[in-house]
Amino acid sequence: MARRFSIGWHRLALALIVGLLASCGSTSNDAASDGQTSTRSLRIGYQKGGSLPILKGNGTLENRLRDVKVEWIEFAAGPPLLEALNTGSIDLGSTGQTPPIFAQAAGTPLVYVASVAASPTGQALLVPKDSPIQSVSELKGKKVAFAKGSSAHYFAIDVLREAGLQYSEIEPAFLTPPDARPAFDGGSVDAWIIWEPYLTIALKATDARVLHDGSSLAPSHSYYLAAKSFAEQHPDLVSATLEEIQKVEQWSQQEPQAVAKILAPVIGVDAAILEEVAKKQAFGLSPINDTIVNEQQQIADTFFELGLIPKKVSIREAIWTWQPAQASAQ
Template identity: 50%
Template sequence: MRATVLRRSLLALFATAVAFGAMTQAQADTLRIGYQKYGTLVLLKARGTLEKRLAAQGVDVKWTEFPGGPQLLEGLNVGSIDFGVTGETPPVFAQAAGADLLYVASEPPAPTSEAILVPKDSPIKSVQDLKGKKVALNKGSNVHYLLVRALAEAGLKYTDIQTVYLAPADARAAFERGSLDAWVIWDPYQAAAEKQLQARTLRDGTGIVDNNQFYLATRPYAEAHPQVISALVDEVRSVGEWSRAHPDEVTAQVAPLLGLPADITEVSVKRQGYGAQLISPATVAAQQKIADTFYDLKLIPKPLDIASVVWKAPASVAKAP
């Protein structure tokens, strides 16, 4: 009797182990990518070249859309995705919150692709005029740093304004209602507000922020699958270089995905940076400055070391085609 019970227990344990192994294998064979409605990853998804390339490695690709960088990084943090793209600030907040992430690559700067907007008939003429005013932004997004730098340039403190944290769709609605004095936002929402609402640009990122786009991965995935990450970066770079040379074709492809007219989409497309590269020392230094700034403002709870969370491509895959 005892032998029978023991045998059944062992069989059950073996079955559980097999099931767990199968689940782990399934996860390992699926690359889960988080993307936003706009950017190079949208084009890569539409082209389908990544799926074809990774199929040779036995890897499937699953895509999940997020409304903004902070939400995408939360997905990365909780393990619902393995890879994604955001602006400069979200990974700083995510790292400060303990996310086990790695910077993998970045796009060239695109400082005009984010801005502080005011209503067309607003009496506000300069960033200095924002003192005491309601300014909306998506907390922890790339425009968070733009706002900080623009205020400092104008001689204002971050506490001199009334920050209102809203996701893009909610901020757009409040901006249209006249409930806000200013809105800090990125493309394509920025271009849409400029065209459809005749919103005025109070200050874009020129001269004060780079507005890099970063590709990030969870540390466990990047370290376990360097060949996949290398292939992914190469595909992102390829579609980016093609996009830079074919803005009209990109506009025609992206406009229906965004649900925006071609003229608005074209503005966004031409303001974007293209041509992803692995993280350079200069990029690390720029990102470290952002992290230090947010720590000094007590917007994150601890100092960060950006260099410690940069992916180092193994020599065997660093120059993979």
């Protein structure tokens, strides 16, 4: 009797152990399965200008990346966009030439993934319509509004240098576009450097005068930037995004009215204004070559020489190589 009980007990214990192991194995497999099927994400920072809000509006990136959760986050200017890149809140975005230099100097681990030539008239120095100021040289001692670390920051340096003035000879008023507009309207600043579409909006609403645009200045670029770790871990997503931007740019060049209709609800700007902006927008996404690297390095060196960034930065060390011909291979 005791022997039968012992055999029965051993069989029961063995069954319990096997069941427990099977249960543990099932949980592990389920977790592994969950890991394999978890959805990747792509968080894109965009501003009111450029091609990214067009891409957001037409939805082609989501159609292509059906297994990826695409999120869009709007920013008023480039510096806060790259701050979000630094903190891990976004993976990819687009800014003018200056924000990535300030971000690099602050230690942000970013990479330049593509560039596009900026429109020479896409940014301008404005003064009120009744201002006595008639030339850039008359800005000496005046208060000029622009966003710190934005493309307008270097525009200020460049346009002043062309007029024979030093950057130290004006009083910078560091204001983002939403804050600069009321300051400009209220007369608390003498001039304002601003980019599209804020530029056209201001010209329509205030009858401000363009004192100087970028037509006589050195060519400049806007950049698509990504978190370094994201570009290294998900090169297919970066390439796919750039390829879809190329496609939307090819279409946008031919259809400014359609672009305006897509953009209006995305960025909350009147379609008539956006159509005018679209007709002036520069297109032509391309990989970053040595000429562009050298131009960007000169800008970075200028900021360092003026004491506006704390250390020298190397643009070449932050280049991610994109090969458009292979962009579709995922």
